[in-house]
Amino acid sequence: MAEIKFSRDQKVRLVAEIQRYFDKELDQEIGDFDAEFLLDFFSEKVGGVYYNQGLNDARRLLDEKLDTITESFYELEKVTEFD
Template structure:
C-alpha cells in the first residue's frame, strides 16, 4: 500500500477537525503539533484498513457494474440458426 499523503490544505482541515473533536467530546485542548502527530499515527497504523476497505468497496461497485454491462451484451445478441 502506498503511504497516505495529504495536501497541505487537507492536512490543515483534518488537524482542525481533530482539535475540534478533542475540545468538544473530550473537553481537552489539543495543540497543532499534537494533532498532527495523532493524524500521522492513525494514518500509519489505521489508514491501511480504511484504504483496503475503500478498495474493496470500489471493487464491489465495479463488479456490479460489469455484471450489468455483461447482461446488456447478452440482451443485444441476435438469435442465429447456429446458436
C-alpha cells in the same frame, strides 16, 4: 501500499478537525503539534484499513457494473438458426 499523504491544506483542516473533536467531545484542548502527531499515527496505523475498504467497495461496484454490461450483451444477441 503507498504511504498516505495529505496536502498542506488538507493537513491543516484535519488537524483543526481533531482539535475541535477533542474540545467538544473530550472537553480537552490539544495543540497543533499533538493533533498533527495523532493524525500521522492514525494515518500510518489505521489508514490502510480504510484504504483497503475503499478498494474493496470500488472492486465490488465495478464487478456489479461489469455484470450488468455482460447481461446487456446477452440481451443484444439475435437468435439465429445457426446457434
